[in-house]
Amino acid sequence: MADKEKDQRQQEPQQSVVLKSIVIGFASGVFWSGLGAVAYYFHFTEVSAASFIFRSFWQTDWTGTWLAEVLAILIIGILSMGSALIYYFTLKNKNGIWPGVFYGLALWAVVYFVLTPIFPAIPTFLELSSDTWVTTGCLFILYGVFIGYSISYEYHEFNHTAESYSNEERV
Numbered sequence: 001m002a003d004k005e006k007d008q009r010q011q012e013p014q015q016s017v018v019l020k021s022i023v024i025g026f027a028s029g030v031f032w033s034g035l036g037a038v039a040y041y042f043h044f045t046e047v048s049a050a051s052f053i054f055r056s057f058w059q060t061d062w063t064g065t066w067l068a069e070v071l072a073i074l075i076i077g078i079l080s081m082g083s084a085l086i087y088y089f090t091l092k093n094k095n096g097i098w099p100g101v102f103y104g105l106a107l108w109a110v111v112y113f114v115l116t117p118i119f120p121a122i123p124t125f126l127e128l129s130s131d132t133w134v135t136t137g138c139l140f141i142l143y144g145v146f147i148g149y150s151i152s153y154e155y156h157e158f159n160h161t162a163e164s165y166s167n168e169e170r171v
């Protein structure tokens with residue numbers, strides 16, 4: 001039984017960690033932007049996923065519907081795959097909570113300071129309420145920690161397993 005597991009781990013390519021990172025990115029984008037939609041519904045924040053994706057470019061009735069919110073959440077999930085790959089290629093070997101916290105804060109700053117002019121339906125940072133700042137900041141931090149821990153775990157698990165199998169072969 002151990003030999004079968006050993007053979008299976010040896011056949012698992014390094015690309016599988018990259019593919020797992022992409023899946024982690026999609027899942028975390030959908031999950032955390034979904035929580036952001038819940039926060040918007042309960043008025044903890046003034047912005048939602050649909051605000052960024054649809055209402056900034058189309059001023060139609062359907063952009064205020066739940067369908068627009070769901071589509072925007074899925075689009076953010078797709079965009080989040082790129083964010084996860086950025087984390088994978090830059091910070092995958094970092095352990096602990098802090099790389100994810102800083103990554104989430106950096107993404108939050110990029111979205112609210114750099115990208116806000118692209119989205120006219122979103123008020124400028126200083127026009128947003130402090131509730132929006134805190135809620136979205138916390139969501140981005142949690143998103144970063146989720147991505148950071150998940151990707152780092154997969155990376156270290158793959159490398160630890162590969163090392164242990166190569167050490168067993170030497171013996």
